[in-house]
Amino acid sequence: MHHNKQPHSQENIEVWADLVNIKDLLLALVITSALTLGAYFIAPNEEPKPLYYGLVGALIGFIISSIIIKPKRKFETTEDK
Structure with missing residues (x-):
């Protein structure tokens, strides 16, 4: 199996x-932190x-983040030959 990584960019x-x-990471952190606290x-x-x-x-925040943020x-x- 071969995978393509995203090109290195400022984001x-x-x-x-x-x-x-970065935006997805921050969104997931905000969602999970807000629900946990x-x-x-x-x-x-x-x-x-x-x-x-x-x-x-925290579990609900993780589930919501994984639904909202797509891979x-x-x-x-x-x-291979």
Whole structure:
């Protein structure tokens, strides 16, 4: 399997040996952080509910980010001769 990476541009940064769009990364961070903190602060003040609410908020933020932000990488199958 062969994959094409996005060309290096000003809108991309390298994270863990992969190119990431800065705008998409910031959008995902804002969504996930807002939902995590929001869920944490609305949780009842009984241990360990703030932790559980925060984790659920983070999970929901991750799911929303993965739906909104689509992968940009294209994979092509090639046959070696």
